[in-house]
Amino acid sequence: MSLFRPNIDQMQGYVPGEQPQEKDWIKLNTNENPYSHSPRVAEAIEKAARSRLNVYPDPLVKSFREEASKLFNVDPDWILPANGSDENLTILVRSFVDPGEVISYAYPSYVLYESLAEIQGCPCERLLLNEDWSWDLDRVQPQVDKSKLLFVPNPNSPSGTLWDDETLIKLIPPKGILVLDQAYGDFCDSPDKGSLIKGEHGAQVVITRTLSKSYSLAGIRFGFSIAQPDLIAGMRKVKDSYNCNTLSIAAATAAMQDQEWMQKNARRIQVTRERLTLALRLLGFDVQDSQTNFVWATHPKRDHEQLYQELKARRILVRFMKFPDTINGLLTGLRITVGTDTEIDTFLEKLKEII
């Protein structure tokens, strides 16, 4: 006899990308930044290591909120820090969606949203994107209308594409919340500074951000939500009191203070991204123009899973992705993180051998 909730028993659990602990892999599978974190971050952590770790962290995380609020030109009470962006997504579900209410999300995108719905005990609807990653707003309207929480990664994964505000406004559920998951926001040509949360629809929009990608800090687990203060205040009741720790707060605050470091790396990644895109096209792949630190590549003639396996045999990891129920049925492809120039050179070299 299982004592677990039936929905927990039935679910598979989200499977994150492979994380080999050996260091000789070229890891292009989980959208990590190939460049190191800022030296100012390392210094801040070292200082914190010798500080009073015997006491609880600041539950309000003031230092970080002040830095983040400057970037978005809002007050600090618009910011809610969390133990990674994933925790923010969990907090959103637990704040806004009663069991039985509908969670929906752009599909194909981040399938973790579906796991969060399963845990909460909610039906989850996929809002099918067109083949070119655009929206058919007429088609999804009935689903938007019944959503309590609607997740849109912008830019999207795995496509790397970006939707404009005009489109996004039409995705706000009449009686619900639109979550713009901007995990990859800093890699855009023109990063968003929170236009929708500040406008007339602001009471129904929450932005989530992470330091994992652009700040090269996947290891410290730090993300934050940005929204109007009423929304943030309610979400704060749901989170654990001390959800961020003294070390990660010190690191995240220092990272925000070194914008130059982050932007320099983002620019390098943008340049490598263009080169990778062109090279893949020359090898016969269809590649989306990307606004992120990865590209989505499909090959009209090759089996994507086999390509993934052959690369893996050469100690190169990319993400083989499989979306069963898109507008055209099964969609498979490779999501390839933009690594360093050396990593991408090696990747392209091995790929040429295989193709």
Place this chain on the structure above:
Amino acid sequence: MSLFRPNIDQMQGYVPGEQPQEKDWIKLNTNENPYSHSPRVAEAIEKAARSRLNVYPDPLVKSFREEASKLFNVDPDWILPANGSDENLTILVRSFVDPGEVISYAYPSYVLYESLAEIQGCPCERLLLNEDWSWDLDRVQPQVDKSKLLFVPNPNSPSGTLWDDETLIKLIPPKGILVLDQAYGDFCDSPDKGSLIKGEHGAQVVITRTLSKSYSLAGIRFGFSIAQPDLIAGMRKVKDSYNCNTLSIAAATAAMQDQEWMQKNARRIQVTRERLTLALRLLGFDVQDSQTNFVWATHPKRDHEQLYQELKARRILVRFMKFPDTINGLLTGLRITVGTDTEIDTFLEKLKEII
């Protein structure tokens, strides 16, 4: 129009103990360890600060689980690390309790359990303890019988008292889980090594532990559950994939490897605790014999809230606690963390001025 779930709108949110950020307070209010963390922990964090923080942490947290499993003489798959013990409690609620099912807990104890029930949308029942902190098993039996999840801090807060296995076995719900919250377990004269989870009732018992108290690491947010592998595997599906970060994993693993440091501090606290207990009794307080790093003190003639305020005016924080509905109605008292000898001397000196 609020878009939050009604239960979230209605709840107040858990209020943690005061955390002044200035350093000239004597903080005896949140049961932090007054002694510093192990130098080996600081070294491990410093090393991690220069490591590859751009990549995600080990989602399985193998290094820590191996160390923790040795201490309890179990396999690593009996261990589930979390972002503080509070996250473990959240994971337990989300794993086992469907909205509408009953959560219950020893009362008076840790009122956070009640906030977790509110968030999940569950009725929460208080299992009233006798005035001397013992159980009337006949009285609580009907409540135990209908519980899906039953929380018992052992040793308990605020009383500092410990219940034996024979009593605890009777608190296992027939169709539910007993959670033994052993946050203060290392301060006992004979710390538990998991006797109940290994015995015939093990399929229905989960132990939670934290590094916040005995390991002087409240700042890093690290706790873990110990239970039979089937239970741990199900709970793992509910947690975020990367709920512990590279820095806290390094710190926690190093802390477990330096048992001598933890035990030396625990012994110092035990000695100071006895002295504090005697001194308070001489000042006319009723004080429970404590198995933790705090004592519960009540004064037959003085107003506890006023005592708290007068100490606060002298920059000494203790925890004024108020439990409205105990077996004898309203219970108030002071929960006083065992600080250093110097802190306790100052505290007693100021208290004498006030009394």
